[in-house]
Amino acid sequence: MRDVYVGGIGITTFTRLEYPLSEIAAYPAMMALKDAGIRDVDHLYVANMGSARVNHQTALASAVVDSLSLTPAGAAVIENGPASGASALKAGFAAVASGLHDVVLVSGAERMREVNNLEATDFVATLTHPLAEYIYGVTLPSHAAMFTRLYMEKYGLTERHLAMVAVKNQNNAMLNEFAHLHQPITIEGILDSPEAMTNNPYVAEPLRFFDACPVSDGGAAVILVSDDVAKTIDRPLIRLAGVGQATDTHAVHEREEPTDLLAVRRAAAQSFEMAGLRPEDVDVAELHDAFTILEIVESEEVGFFPKGEGHVALEKGETAIDGSLPINPSGGLKGKGHPVGATGVAQAHEIVTQLRGEAGDRQVDGPQVGFTCNFGGFGNNVVCLTFVREGR
Amino acid sequence: MIRDIYAYRCRKCGRLHYPFRMVCKECRQNDFFDFDLVPLPKTGKLLTFTKVYNLPAEFEVPTLGLGIVELENGLRITGQLEVDDPRIGMAVRGEVKPVRKSAYDTFYGMVFRAG
Ligand SMILES: [Zn+2]
Numbered sequence: 005m006r007d008v009y010v011g012g013i014g015i016t017t018f019t020r021l022e023y024p025l026s027e028i029a030a031y032p033a034m035m036a037l038k039d040a041g042i043r044d045v046d047h048l049y050v051a052n053m054g055s056a057r058v059n060h061q062t063a064l065a066s067a068v069v070d071s072l073s074l075t076p077a078g079a080a081v082i083e084n085g086p087a088s089g090a091s092a093l094k095a096g097f098a099a100v101a102s103g104l105h106d107v108v109l110v111s112g113a114e115r116m117r118e119v120n121n122l123e124a125t126d127f128v129a130t131l132t133h134p135l136a137e138y139i140y141g142v143t144l145p146s147h148a149a150m151f152t153r154l155y156m157e158k159y160g161l162t163e164r165h166l167a168m169v170a171v172k173n174q175n176n177a178m179l180n181e182f183a184h185l186h187q188p189i190t191i192e193g194i195l196d197s198p199e200a201m202t203n204n205p206y207v208a209e210p211l212r213f214f215d216a217c218p219v220s221d222g223g224a225a226v227i228l229v230s231d232d233v234a235k236t237i238d239r240p241l242i243r244l245a246g247v248g249q250a251t252d253t254h255a256v257h258e259r260e261e262p263t264d265l266l267a268v269r270r271a272a273a274q275s276f277e278m279a280g281l282r283p284e285d286v287d288v289a290e291l292h293d294a295f296t297i298l299e300i301v302e303s304e305e306v307g308f309f310p311k312g313e314g315h316v317a318l319e320k321g322e323t324a325i326d327g328s329l330p331i332n333p334s335g336g337l338k339g340k341g342h343p344v345g346a347t348g349v350a351q352a353h354e355i356v357t358q359l360r361g362e363a364g365d366r367q368v369d370g371p372q373v374g375f376t377c378n379f380g381g382f383g384n385n386v387v388c389l390t391f392v393r394e395g396r
Numbered sequence: 397m398i399r400d401i402y403a404y405r406c407r408k409c410g411r412l413h414y415p416f417r418m419v420c421k422e423c424r425q426n427d428f429f430d431f432d433l434v435p436l437p438k439t440g441k442l443l444t445f446t447k448v449y450n451l452p453a454e455f456e457v458p459t460l461g462l463g464i465v466e467l468e469n470g471l472r473i474t475g476q477l478e479v480d481d482p483r484i485g486m487a488v489r490g491e492v493k494p495v496r497k498s499a500y501d502t503f504y505g506m507v508f509r510a511g
Contacts, residue, residue, distance in 0.1 A: 121450070122450060122451070122452060122453060123452075123453075125450060125452070126452040126453075129452070133415060135415055135416075136414070136415035136473070136474055137474050139495055139496045139503040139505050140462060140474060140475060140476050140495050140496070140505055141448065141451055141452065141455050141460050141462065141476070141495070141496065142462060142474060143448065143450075143451075143452070145448065145450070146446050146448045146462050149446035149448070150444040150445060150446050150462065150463070150464060151444070153444045153445065153446065153484070154443070154444045154484075157484055205449070206447070206449055207448075207449055207450055208446045208447070208448045208449065208450075209446050209447045210446075211446075255414075255415055255474065256464075256474070257443075257464045257472040257473060257474045258413075258414075258472065262443065262444070262464070
């Protein structure tokens with residue numbers, strides 16, 4: 005395999021965007037091309053989950069490649085649920101590593117605010133098992149809630165730990181101009197005060213409103229290039245050094261140990277193995293905190309902390325921007341937002357920004373190795389990426 | 397009328413599955429539809445649960461109970477829960493009833509009560 009580098013990156017603000025979906029995909033792609041200082045690409049991947057259902061548009065990549073005047077370059081959509089973004093990066097990685105292409109543009113985009121929140125939740129719920137889950141009214145919040153209850157029972161995690169994730173990530177988002185939520189919150193306000201039950205009602209017990217990410221529109225893009233092309237680009241050299249992906253049962257109740265997220269464990273291990281690195285080598289990570297519980301559990305399953313001890317590391321401040329292993333300095337899905345198809349690409353965008361040392365007020369101190377976990381389904385399709393800053 | 401939900405027993409190795417899958421997770425030796433249908437037991441214990449407040453529009457109720465139940469034969473099933481004060485490990489009994497209605501269809505599934 006050839007080495008694969010990040011040539012350029014781009015992102016939109018995550019919020020409600022009143023633009024056509026194709027523009028939400030094309031804009032960050034333009035930014036990434038400008039960032040890399042290149043005009044030509046061999047192939048475009050667009051990561052998106054809901055264009056057909058939510059936006060009444062199919063074959064999005066064909067629209068975007070033409071809008072960017074990149075024809076006759078190849079183009080295709082990667083739809084892989086909430087893991088679409090990192091799955092598209094994996095496809096781009098494979099294309100460059102194999103020698104098939106030298107420059108692959110990956111753009112993730114979603115426009116979910118075109119429908120109301122309940123319809124958006126129902127749209128995402130269509131990834132659940134149609135007969136064994138969806139018909140009952142199972143949604144992603146209900147999966148996360150049932151999982152959280154088991155975790156609380158087994159590992160002594162409390163609502164306070166979940167609230168600590170929300171506070172950390174929304175405060176990190178305050179430092180990110182592209183983040184959806186610019187709303188500082190406190191444990192007092194969402195848990196302890198008399199108003200907390202009104203401010204922060206249950207969504208699916210034991211999860212509350214502030215345990216869930218917002219519904220966002222947005223796009224993010226990353227250009228992957230070969231070694232030869234990377235040499236011609238005058239930007240810090242960041243290598244996509246490890247790519248891992250694993251799947252698990254579609255119906256969540258079929259998993260042998262219901263508090264495990266095996267696909268996270270396996271995808272992370274694969275990514276680290278390819279990179280020749282270990283979890284303890286990571287300096288900054290973006291984990292898929294669609295719900296606060298997920299940041300804690302993923303931080304264990306990828307190998308940063310022992311199983312059942314992620315909440316202890318959180319309590320000690322280890323995952324804060326100035327901690328020993330900062331997690332979600334961008335604000336994560338919780339604070340930055342979660343336009344589903346864009347999320348995996350946006351995680352990579354943040355890690356590249358951090359490794360370049362260009363993250364401004366939320367810059368982690370001198371990171372060399374960065375890691376992302378993009379969690380699809382309720383943990384049934386997970387992609388983990390490891391990025392390394394090289395000399396220059 | 398008593399309705400059932402079925403588990404699928406692999407004809408090659410005997411492993412039970414719910415829901416249906418094309419190839420047995422245990423032996424992976426099946427030809428097309430190599431399974432026998434076995435009605436799922438109706439009783440078991442509650443493994444985990446939630447009460448959901450924000451429901452898709454077709455659910456004309458303010459909240460909905462959902463749970464995962466470990467049935468007496470060891471298989472698990474996700475279902476609706478009509479229990480006032482659910483607790484992990486409590487005994488529950490299921491009944492197959494309408495669980496979701498769309499404009500065109502009524503879907504049947506397992507609804508659990510204490511017992
Ligand atoms: Zn078998």
